[in-house]
Amino acid sequence: MALLSAAFYKRDTVQVARELLGQRLVRVWRGKRLSGVIVETEAYLGAIDRAAHTWNGRATERVRSMYLAGGHAYVYQIYGLHFCLNVVTRQSGEPEAVLIRALEADSPLKAATNGPGKLCSALRIDKRLDGESLRGPTIFIERARRSLPNEEIGISPRIGVDYAGEAAEWPLRFFWRGNPCLSRRERRSKDGA
DNA sequence: CTAAAGATTGGCT
DNA sequence: GCCAATCTTTAGC
Numbered sequence: 001m002a003l004l005s006a007a008f009y010k011r012d013t014v015q016v017a018r019e020l021l022g023q024r025l026v027r028v029w030r031g032k033r034l035s036g037v038i039v040e041t042e043a044y045l046g047a048i049d050r051a052a053h054t055w056n057g058r059a060t061e062r063v064r065s066m067y068l069a070g071g072h073a074y075v076y077q078i079y080g081l082h083f084c085l086n087v088v089t090r091q092s093g094e095p096e097a098v099l100i101r102a103l104e105a106d107s108p109l110k111a112a113t114n115g116p117g118k119l120c121s122a123l124r125i126d127k128r129l130d131g132e133s134l135r136g137p138t139i140f141i142e143r144a145r146r147s148l149p150n151e152e153i154g155i156s157p158r159i160g161v162d163y164a165g166e167a168a169e170w171p172l173r174f175f176w177r178g179n180p181c182l183s184r185r186e187r188r189s190k191d192g193a
Numbered sequence: 194c195t196a197a198a199g200a201t202t203g204g205c206t
Numbered sequence: 207g208c209c210a211a212t213c214t215t216t217a218g219c
Binding site: 042044051052053076078079080081082084086099101115116117118158159160161163164183 | 198199200201202
């Protein structure tokens with residue numbers, strides 16, 4: 001399977017977040033291949049986005065890898081317990097990223113991957129992978145299929161960013177509609193979440 | 194230096 | 207629905 005190209009990641013963050021749906025995240029750990037298909041993502045839009053770690057131009061040590069060129073990993077620890085994996089987008093110096101929120105795990109992976117912390121635990125992703133290339137030997141993303149058609153992509157506000165004021169309402173969460181491995185169950189009501 | 198919160202999760206009422 | 211776990215980062219003084 002072909003890796004997603006370097007150019008794929010250097011585009012508009014929302015576009016990358018949508019097109020990552022259906023592609024396969026692969027982690028090579030102790031000679032084993034741990035992988036799953038991406039079914040849920042969120043876009044984080046840099047300085048203008050109060051929900052993003054790089055809001056208002058923040059450039060602290062933690063977020064250094066968000067300033068790398070698109071196609072690198074940004075991994076951070078949350079609540080002292082969990083790690084979250086992000087795909088850095090756009091050009092170097094443009095600190096935007098896509099949070100990977102859920103996977104549909106490939107066999108023989110057994111652990112749950114329906115949440116950003118859970119998928120990192122299942123794929124053995126931690127701070128050591130922060131800043132790594134996503135076209136490297138230990139972690140990469142393969143094209144597993146064509147982009148999903150629009151009607152299969154659900155859209156909602158992002159999860160867990162209530163502190164972000166107006167940005168908390170922005171429709172920047174994308175998910176594969178009806179997939180059983182989403183971090184939250186898809187509601188059938190009109191709000192489309 | 195000190196304090197508070199967090200892009201979460203799992204367990205319990 | 208509510209809350210604690212657990213610790214790094216960040217904001218504030």
